[in-house]
Amino acid sequence: MKFFSSVVLVALPFLGLNSAFAADPWSNHPIKFVVGFGPGGANDTVARVVAEAASKQLGQPIIVENKPGAGSVLGADFVAKSAPDGYTFFVSAGGIVTNPMIKSSMPYKEGDLVPVGMLAISPSIIVVSADSKINNMKDLLVLAKDPKGLNFSTAGTGSTPHFVAEMLKVKGGGKYEIIPYKSGSEGMVAVISNQVDATSEASVVVIPQIQGGKLKAIASTWNKRITALPDVPTTKEQGYPEVFIGHWAGVFAPKGTPDAILEKMNHAINAGLKTAAVQSRLTPQGIEPSPGTRASFTKFLADEKTRLEPIVKRANMKED
Incomplete structure (x- = not known):
């Protein structure tokens, strides 16, 4: 009987250790989506719809916090300087690409925010x-x-x-x-x-x-007609493919956030975007859900920079 008790006492710590290894440390408390614009706009609308859907995938609430100012730079800077622990993300618009081209100085470096996934395009x-x-x-x-x-x-x-x-x-x-x-x-x-x-x-x-x-x-001005305006042709269809741009939203994380967390968030976002609930809320407003991989979002951002930077230089765009 004493031998059995000793075996149990020795085994219990190992059982606890195995459980700790089996448990996923992320996510175990609420997550924050920071929006660089005020409430009620397109960027905010997309963030809230996707946050609700992704939270169901992760089993944790995702809270949307608005930090408007300086063309979304204030919100981006807040997230860039946040802990890279997977609990603070930035919901961006196209300014994350064009702001560094137009503004004379930026409070954070471009590499301080890493792409997680595209959300939607208007x-x-x-x-x-x-x-x-x-x-x-x-x-x-x-x-x-x-x-x-x-x-x-x-x-x-x-x-x-x-x-x-x-x-x-x-x-x-x-x-x-x-x-x-x-x-x-x-x-x-x-x-x-x-x-x-x-x-x-x-x-x-x-x-x-x-x-x-x-x-x-x-x-x-996008590359295909949108669901809410099926009779409106694209610029490309009318012979002007160079006139191409959209109001898009995507998610970024602070540099140093573990890849495993970035992948899990990307999967949660994509799963949410594919649900009928999200599509029925966004597409009637002219907002097209746009799920994709981290790699495809990274390529999209690089292509946008390559395409838009010459226009900024040619037009001599400067911050107001």
Whole structure:
């Protein structure tokens, strides 16, 4: 009997050790998604929908925290300086690629944030007022060559509509008066009221105005038509593949976060994006879920940088 007791006492520590090795240390408490914009926008909407779906895959809540400012740089910097333990992630927009090109200085290095996965894309839709004589890309570029030229509203230097205007310049030539507003919504209102001829904004922003008969969609600037606007052709279909850009969202982690955690988060995000619940909430708004591997997201970012950097230099884009 004494021998049996000794065996049990010796075995118990080993049982505990094996259990510790078997347990997955991540994730065992709530995770944070930091959004570099205020609540209610497209980036915030995507973050919240995906956070809810991915949390179900991981078995831990994912809390969305908004840290707006400096074109999303404040939020990115916060995450770049966070502990690389897999509990703080950054939900980015395209500014994570273009901000270093446009701003004179950055508080963090590009390598301080590592790609985890793409979330979704809201293509930029080129729009004119509902009563405009412009009906397609050809009409738009013809107007740009008129002596009066084309007035095009943007959301400021380096915004997606600014890039669209510069792409149009390169492709079609002509005269462009690029008019910056404080936000994409203000630029859109300027088109509705015929203060300017055209703009290009995220599908999620313009779809309600298109459906309400206040705006006319000329083209989608992505490489395929979107579910919410199936009748709107792409710029590529109309012969202008160089006019290509979208409002996208992706997830990044602080440099040094273990690969195993990055892979697990990528899988959780992808599984969430493929659910009917996520697709039914995003696609009607013009937001296309875009699951993919870490490698495919890394390649997308490199391609965006290669494609957009010459435009920044040619247009001499500087921070406002």
